[in-house]
Amino acid sequence: MKCICVGRNYGAHAKELNNAIPEEPILFLKPQTSLLKDNKPFYMPEWTQDLHYEMEFVLKVSKQGKYIEEKFAHKYFEEVTVGIDFTARDLQAQQKAKGLPWEIAKAFDHSAVAGPMRRLTDLGRTTGFDFHLLLNGAQVQHGNTDDMIFPFAKVISYASQFFTLQVGDLIYTGTPAGVGPVKIGDRLEGFLQGEKLFDFEIK
Numbered sequence: 001m002k003c004i005c006v007g008r009n010y011g012a013h014a015k016e017l018n019n020a021i022p023e024e025p026i027l028f029l030k031p032q033t034s035l036l037k038d039n040k041p042f043y044m045p046e047w048t049q050d051l052h053y054e055m056e057f058v059l060k061v062s063k064q065g066k067y068i069e070e071k072f073a074h075k076y077f078e079e080v081t082v083g084i085d086f087t088a089r090d091l092q093a094q095q096k097a098k099g100l101p102w103e104i105a106k107a108f109d110h111s112a113v114a115g116p117m118r119r120l121t122d123l124g125r126t127t128g129f130d131f132h133l134l135l136n137g138a139q140v141q142h143g144n145t146d147d148m149i150f151p152f153a154k155v156i157s158y159a160s161q162f163f164t165l166q167v168g169d170l171i172y173t174g175t176p177a178g179v180g181p182v183k184i185g186d187r188l189e190g191f192l193q194g195e196k197l198f199d200f201e202i203k
Helices: 011-016 070-076 089-097 152-162
Strands: 002-007 026-031 051-053 055-061 077-085 112-114 130-135 138-144 170-172 187-192 195-201
Touching: 026 152, 055 130, 055 138, 070 152, 077 170, 077 187, 077 195, 112 170, 112 195, 152 170
Parallel strands: 002 170
Antiparallel strands: 002 026, 055 077, 055 170, 077 112, 130 138, 130 187, 187 195
């Protein structure tokens, strides 16, 4: 199992970090050890002073595939959720400045929060998913998947050119504007279509 993550998939988020709008999906991976589920607390790593939350809409791969055509991409997921892509922004900036990979800032243990899965059939839709994040009770992020630069079909098709999609893989589809830092004692609550799917603390 792996997490395939999409960077800069919302125009406003790319602008808030002073990044160019990409022409193709920007992908990076998180390993299984990055997963944090069941509302377990997140423990702040000692090696970062600038940890940021990035709420994302998440797809769960339902069957194995390689070189998937966009027109068939909808057949490869049946369940979705919301999650957090934690980023050590200071470490990421240091790695970027050196021209080095920045997995250590993105793929560390418990950096991929995931709520419980919801079936598309129960949600009654396949597009236009609305989600938002509360930090200590105040809304800090709000997004709708219709605003993504690269829609689900493009992300799935593009990713499958490079990585075989396997059952259980998670695809983090990008974060909308509003990312920011967290500190010990903060509480994060994530909602999909108005339903709370995660609620945990930073310790």
